[in-house]
Amino acid sequence: MPSEVLNAEEHLSLAAVEKLSAAKSEPTWLLEKRRQGWGLFERLPTPDWTRGIRGWWSSPMKGLDFDSLKPYAAAGAVAPTFDFNNAEYGEGNPSGTLIQHNSEVIKAELSEEAKAAGVWFGSLDQAVREKPELVQQYFMTRCVPIDEDRITALHAALWSGGAFLYVPKNVILTAPFQAFFYADEPGLAFFSHTLVVVEKNSSIKIIEEHISPDSETVSLDGGVVEIFVGSGAKAEYYNPQEWGEGFINYTTKRAMIANDGFHRWVVATLGSSSSWLNVESVLEGQGAQAETTGLSFSTGKQHFDVKTRSLHAAPHTNANSLFKAVLDDASQTGFQGAIRVLKPGQNTDSFLEDHTLFLSEASKADALPSLDVDANDVRCSHGATIGMIDAEQIFYLQSRGLDRQQAEKMIVAGFFEDVIARIPLESVRDRMRESIDAKQGGDGSLRVGADDGPMFNFAEEEKIS
Amino acid sequence: MAKELIVKDLHVNVDDKEIIKGVNLTIRQGEVHAIMGPNGSGKSTLSNTIMGHPRYTVTSGDIIFDGKSILDLPADRRARRGLFLAFQYPMSVPGVNVSNFLRTALSSIRKGDAEPEIKPENLDVQGDRPMYEKARLGGDGKNIDRKPKRDMLIKPAEFRKLLNEKLAMLQMDSKFVKRYLNDGFSGGEKKRLEILQMAVLSPKIAFLDEPDSGLDIDAIKVVGTGVQGLRGPDMGIVIITHQQRILSYLKPDFVHVMMNGNIVKEGGPELADLIEERGYGWIREEAGLPEISEETMRKEVEANA
Numbered sequence A: 001m002p003s004e005v006l007n008a009e010e011h012l013s014l015a016a017v018e019k020l021s022a023a024k025s026e027p028t029w030l031l032e033k034r035r036q037g038w039g040l041f042e043r044l045p046t047p048d049w050t051r052g053i054r055g056w057w058s059s060p061m062k063g064l065d066f067d068s069l070k071p072y073a074a075a076g077a078v079a080p081t082f083d084f085n086n087a088e089y090g091e092g093n094p095s096g097t098l099i100q101h102n103s104e105v106i107k108a109e110l111s112e113e114a115k116a117a118g119v120w121f122g123s124l125d126q127a128v129r130e131k132p133e134l135v136q137q138y139f140m141t142r143c144v145p146i147d148e149d150r151i152t153a154l155h156a157a158l159w160s161g162g163a164f165l166y167v168p169k170n171v172i173l174t175a176p177f178q179a180f181f182y183a184d185e186p187g188l189a190f191f192s193h194t195l196v197v198v199e200k201n202s203s204i205k206i207i208e209e210h211i212s213p214d215s216e217t218v219s220l221d222g223g224v225v226e227i228f229v230g231s232g233a234k235a236e237y238y239n240p241q242e243w244g245e246g247f248i249n250y251t252t253k254r255a256m257i258a259n260d261g262f263h264r265w266v267v268a269t270l271g272s273s274s275s276w277l278n279v280e281s282v283l284e285g286q287g288a289q290a291e292t293t294g295l296s297f298s299t300g301k302q303h304f305d306v307k308t309r310s311l312h313a314a315p316h317t318n319a320n321s322l323f324k325a326v327l328d329d330a331s332q333t334g335f336q337g338a339i340r341v342l343k344p345g346q347n348t349d350s351f352l353e354d355h356t357l358f359l360s361e362a363s364k365a366d367a368l369p370s371l372d373v374d375a376n377d378v379r380c381s382h383g384a385t386i387g388m389i390d391a392e393q394i395f396y397l398q399s400r401g402l403d404r405q406q407a408e409k410m411i412v413a414g415f416f417e418d419v420i421a422r423i424p425l426e427s428v429r430d431r432m433r434e435s436i437d438a439k440q441g442g443d444g445s446l447r448v449g450a451d452d453g454p455m456f457n458f459a460e461e462e463k464i465s
Numbered sequence B: 001m002a003k004e005l006i007v008k009d010l011h012v013n014v015d016d017k018e019i020i021k022g023v024n025l026t027i028r029q030g031e032v033h034a035i036m037g038p039n040g041s042g043k044s045t046l047s048n049t050i051m052g053h054p055r056y057t058v059t060s061g062d063i064i065f066d067g068k069s070i071l072d073l074p075a076d077r078r079a080r081r082g083l084f085l086a087f088q089y090p091m092s093v094p095g096v097n098v099s100n101f102l103r104t105a106l107s108s109i110r111k112g113d114a115e116p117e118i119k120p121e122n123l124d125v126q127g128d129r130p131m132y133e134k135a136r137l138g139g140d141g142k143n144i145d146r147k148p149k150r151d152m153l154i155k156p157a158e159f160r161k162l163l164n165e166k167l168a169m170l171q172m173d174s175k176f177v178k179r180y181l182n183d184g185f186s187g188g189e190k191k192r193l194e195i196l197q198m199a200v201l202s203p204k205i206a207f208l209d210e211p212d213s214g215l216d217i218d219a220i221k222v223v224g225t226g227v228q229g230l231r232g233p234d235m236g237i238v239i240i241t242h243q244q245r246i247l248s249y250l251k252p253d254f255v256h257v258m259m260n261g262n263i264v265k266e267g268g269p270e271l272a273d274l275i276e277e278r279g280y281g282w283i284r285e286e287a288g289l290p291e292i293s294e295e296t297m298r299k300e301v302e303a304n305a
Helices: A014-023 A028-043 A112-116 A124-130 A132-138 A150-158 A391-398 A404-420 A426-439 A459-463 B043-051 B075-081 B098-111 B156-169 B174-178 B187-201 B217-230 B269-278 B281-286 B294-304
Strands: A096-101 A104-110 A120-123 A163-167 A177-182 A193-198 A203-211 A219-229 A234-242 A247-257 A262-269 A274-283 A289-298 A303-312 A318-327 A332-341 A348-358 A364-373 A378-388 B004-014 B017-028 B032-036 B056-065 B083-086 B093-097 B123-125 B152-154 B205-209 B236-241 B254-259 B262-267
Touching: A014 A028, A014 A150, A028 A150, A096 A120, A096 A163, A104 A120, A104 A124, A120 A124, A124 A132, A124 A163, A124 A193, A132 A163, A132 A193, A150 A219, A163 A203, A193 A203, A193 A234, A203 A219, A219 A234, A219 A262, A234 A247, A234 A426, A247 A262, A247 A289, A262 A274, A262 A426, A274 A289, A274 A318, A289 A303, A289 A332, A289 A404, A289 A426, A303 A318, A303 A348, A318 A332, A318 A364, A318 A404, A332 A348, A332 A378, A348 A364, A348 A404, A364 A378, A391 A404, A391 B075, A391 B093, A404 A426, A404 B075, A404 B093, A404 B098, B004 B043, B017 B043, B017 B056, B017 B236, B017 B262, B032 B269, B043 B056, B043 B075, B043 B083, B043 B205, B043 B236, B075 B083, B075 B098, B083 B187, B093 B098, B098 B152, B098 B156, B098 B174, B098 B187, B152 B156, B156 B174, B156 B187, B174 B187, B187 B205, B187 B217, B217 B236, B254 B269, B254 B281, B262 B269, B262 B281, B269 B281
Parallel strands: A096 A177, A163 A193, A177 A203, A193 A219, A203 A234, A219 A247, A234 A262, A247 A274, A262 A289, A274 A303, A289 A318, A303 A332, A318 A348, A332 A364, A348 A378, B032 B236, B032 B254, B083 B205, B205 B236
Antiparallel strands: A096 A104, A120 A163, B004 B017, B004 B056, B123 B152, B254 B262
16 A cells, blocks of 8 residues: 555545545446545535434534545554453454554454454455455445435545455354554544445454544544344444544444344444434344444533434344433433334334433433334334433432542443443443543443452352341 | 530521421430431431431531531531431432442542541552553554543452441341342332441441331331441431331430421430320420421421422
């Protein structure tokens, strides 16, 4: 890869798109796809954030000046390291690790076990060269098409780097894959892309991280995640989003789940100045299952939009979605959750819950769960609760010596605990708790739930009673 | 020397209505007091005010503990000075497990209200296990590690030992402390958990707001004997109740009868027996108070709820 793919003065333009493709020596079909993406970007309207039922807020996208963004930045001299060590949790060395720094993937490693099983894991750029048929078949085709919306179209035009994971059939890997997206070039238009294809009866986990330093300059991550879960296959995707201040995070994540496949989403929205997250499960095969767990914690002036949908397109499909949001300061969240059952989706079970907790009266939230069912033999339900932190709970904890801040931290940690308990990977549970505590000015060490680890192993005390 | 809690001519308003009307009371470490009185007499308001509930406004008078007024202190600082309140209706905090909560609480209480005096040999860094390290940049000093220093908590081993002793003493199952704080607890379990907290935090003066309410005879015995077991020269105990039964397991040194926002009669343990026998009517007459109307009583009960 040439060190300067696009020079620093480049703006978002068709010329930049073509230069980027040429620098990467891409095949014609991909250049065409980029051009189409650019064309759509020029035609489509800028997507709107939710306004709040009362029209409380206007879309942060409106303030985004596309002309001020840089389409490309080289990795730079200072390389980030990825220290998430699953091995220390007894979860094994990672099956693969990929690091993208700005627009370039700087590291892609695959474990011997995964390699021997025929797994392919690396940058999308590299996959275009080495696995062109697979990329052509799965990349921005029927999962997240390039005409999804304006930002996705721009993504199709200017993506760079990216992660591609291909798992052939009958491969079961317990140790997770890790994809780490790191951006430190202010004003960058970043387009993180993760494409995962899991063939029949295989099973994988992938942890995706987004991190950047805080900046006063606006940057954009127009991210896309596409996951194909084959028949009888199992995929788990974990994403603690911790972009720094200055980032507008606009991301679409979608899984297509074949018959008897299972997909798990765990998405935490913690970082960025404003975040628009759309996470969807398309249950397209009979017996497909999806579990979605989402948490968000907004502070300061953060604005988070979370959209989720379970689309039941086949019979005997199950989905279970649980979302929790905590808001502090003058932050805002909009939640739109949908269960959509198409006519063939008979004998479907689908549940959706959303709970919101306010720590401050200046924060605002809208929760709009919805049900739209065309089949006539289904079990579907949705529920939402929303409320201020309980002053009596705070007094109770204060009367035990915890100061107000400690009391609030404990209540928040407890509020998220059942969401976190749904995460099967201990390393990720710990990571989430740490991030939540740190958001409240904690040191990341607060633990309230059952995972006290060895220090609270009460096995020996059982005898006492 | 035994520490004293002195309540001096205390007047308390709730939502602009005067509920406590000039209470005087002195509690010392080592003493057991019972505050009795019918519903709506202001007993719960008194204990909540002493603990520092923000809803209760002290309009005049003072609360002095260990020689200093505590009126301006929030509840947590009163707790760290050695006050405790066992709630009539303990709050549940889902997702927070009892042992973690109590370890944090005890660590705060042990630090005291003065600047913390931390003995390194008693403390450990919580989470002595591998944890995710945020991305780090080397070389140019740019570092996005956002993880600040850790709070210091009591060593797990020390805490576990203490907790086990208290559980055993109160004949409680260790499963208790693995559950979420009061979440899904029965009435009796909640009251016992309050007593466990009191045992672990070992306050200097503890108020127990109707630890017997809603309990059957057997459960009252468990709670009463549990508290009796905690009795000692370092702990002053104030039981708030309107029944005599719990006092048969926990004989008070002093009995105060509260009515209409004030203490109207005081005596020794024999006063509790008299109330059991004859009710409150005669005290009301003696104090020259009018019969309390249903309406007033209901309002006051609501105000205290």
